[in-house]
Amino acid sequence: MRLDPVDIAIVGAGFGGAAFAWRLSQQRPDLRIVCVERGGYSDRSALPALRPDWQRAVLNEWATSPNLRLKSGRKPASADYPIDDTQSDFKPLMWNGVGGSTIAWAAHFPRLHPSDFRTRSLDGVGDDWPFSYADLEPYYDLNDAECGVSGLAGDPAYPPKPDRAMPPVALGRMGMAAARGFDALGWHWWPVDAAINSRSHAGRAACNHCGPCLIGCATGAKSSTDLTYWPKALENGVELRTGCVVQQVEIEAGRARGIRYWDEIGREVFQPAQIVVVAGNGIGTPRLLLASGVKSPALGKNLMFHGAAYARGLFREELDGPVGPVGCAIYSHEFYETDESRGFKRGVHLQVTRENALLVQASRLDRPWGETAQRWLRDEFRHSVAVLVCNEDLPETHNRVTLTDEVGADGLPGVKVEYRVSEHTRRALDFGLDRAEEMLRAAGAHRTVRIALAPLTGWHLLGTARMGTDPATSVTDASGRVHAVGNLMVADGSLFPTVGAVNPGSTIGALALKLADDLARRVE
C-alpha cells in the first residue's frame, strides 16, 4: 500500500522522536509530520504497581531487558525484538512503545558538563562534539521546562541553571545518611535533578514514592514522553501511528524516498516522505540504517553504555527501604572532571540510589537460596544505601551493533551487540568504587560490599550513529543529517560522539529540540 507523501516521517516515538516531533510541529505548523512507532501506548490503569504481585513483574514482563521480557513467557506491553547480547559485558535495556525507554526510565536528569563536549581538545581522548554546551544550553532549559524538573538551583558542579520548577524529591533517611558521608569528607554532593513531580505540576500528580519507577509510573508523576511531548505534538497535528514496524528507509541515488513498514495488521505500507528522521535508539537506529543499506564506516560502531558498578553500605540504623523514586536522592560530582593523578582521564558520577524491592534484592544475590541468603537479606533490607558509580566510557570501534544472518519475527535482520569493558573504564570504576565505599563508611556503614560490574545496567544506548564533521569517522553532521544521504536524519541517543559520565536523557531531549530547530530553519 502506498500512502500520500508527507513532509517528515519520524521512526520511533521515544525521547528523541517525541521531542523532535513536538518542536518541529511547533516551529513549522505548515509541515505534515508522521511518526511511526513499533509499540503502543502503556495503559497506566493496568500497570503492575497496582497489583499485589508487582514485584515479580520486575523480573518478568516488565524486566528492563527486552531479552528477559521475551524469555519470561508473559506478554510484555513493550513491542520487543531479541538482541544477541552474549558478547556484551553490559546487557542492553530499553522499552519499545510510545514514550520509548522513558516509560521504564528512572528520570534521573543530569546534564552533561561543558567539558564533556570537548574531551579531545581538553584531554586528548574521545572526540569533541560539533557544538558546545553553550549552544545546547537554551535547549536544555527548554527540555527542562517541558519535562518538568524537581531539583535545587545553585549547584556549583554546573554552570548556573534556571530555578527548578519544583523542589527536590524527598531525600529520605537514606539520602540524608549519604549526605552525612559526603559532608564528613568535604566532598561535593547535591540533590539530584529529576524529571519527576515532587508536587503536582503541569496537570500531572505528585510522586507518592511508591517505589518501582522502572515498571511504569501509575501516578504519571514521572515524566515520560507519552505524557509530556506527545500530547502537545498531537495537538499540533503530528500523526502518530502505533504498532507499525519500520522495515526499511528506501534510498535511491543518495536520497531517502520514504519508509516501508508493516502496519498493525501486518500490511506492508510505503510512506513517501521528503525527509526521514530515525529515532529508534542506539540499537534500533543502526539496525534500521544498516538494514536500509546506509553506508558509513562509523555506523553501528562506538557503542557506549557508561561503565556501571555499585557499592552498597549496610547501616545499623533503619533507612527507607524500597521506596521511590529509585534514581533520586543525591549525587556527587567531586570526581567528575579529569585529574590525571587518578590514573585515568575524565571522571565518575556517584549517584546514591534507593533500595530494590525485596524480591529483586533476593533474586540478584549470587546464591539466592539457603540460610546465608536469608541472613544477608535480613541485614540489608531497609538498612542499606547503594551508590551507583557511572564512568565515561570512551568511543571504541570494536564496541558495536551489527546485523546477524537471521531475520527477526518483526521482519528486520537480527541484531547483535558486542561490548567489552576497557582498561580505562575498569580503572575509573575501581576508583569510583573506592570513593563510594569511603563515603559509605564516613556515613556510618558498618559494612560495605561492591558489585564490581553490574551487567544489567545497559540503560544508555549511545554513539552508534555519531555526529561529526568527517564522514570517515562519523555518521551524521552536527544537524543529525546522515553524510551519505542528505535528507535522512538521526535524532536520538545514537548521535552522541562521547557520553560524559551522566545519564543521557536530558541531553537526548535537548539535542532533539536543537535538531528540530535546525531543520525548521532549513526545510522549504
Next chain:
Amino acid sequence: MRNAFLEAVVDTVLPGERGGPDATPDVLPLPPGSHAGVVLDPNYAAQQGVLRFIAERAGGEEAFARASFSKRTELLEQVERESFAPFRALVSALVQDYYEAPSVLVAMGWREGAAQPLGHDVPQADAGTLRCLDKVRRRGRLWRPVS
C-alpha cells in the same frame, strides 16, 4: 512425588529464621517456605527433571526428606553444581512466590499488597542536612571551564 519430599526441598531453599540468639520480640522471624504458602507442583513439567535429580542424588525422596537440614543443603549445593540452570530456575520460581507472600513481607517489616495507590511516606531533608549544602556552595565553581 511425595509431599514430604517437596516440602523438604522448599524448606531447604527457603529455611526461614529459626529464632536463635539474635531474635528479638519486635522482629518476626521469617517463616520457612512451606509455612509461607510456597508449594511445589509435582505436575509442573519444567521442574520434574530437577526434582527427580535431587531425589536421585539423595538416594530417594524419602531419604532427602529425612536428612538433616545441613545434609539437605549439601545435596542441593551438589545439584546446583551439576545442574545449574534447571536448579536455579526452580529456585527462582520458589523465591518469587516466597518474597511476595504477605507473611514474609510483614516479617521483613514491609507492607503487603500493591505499591499503588498508597505509595510511601519519605522524609524531606532536615534542616541540618540542608545546612551542609552551604559548605558545598562556599566552595564555588567546580565545573571545568571551556574556552
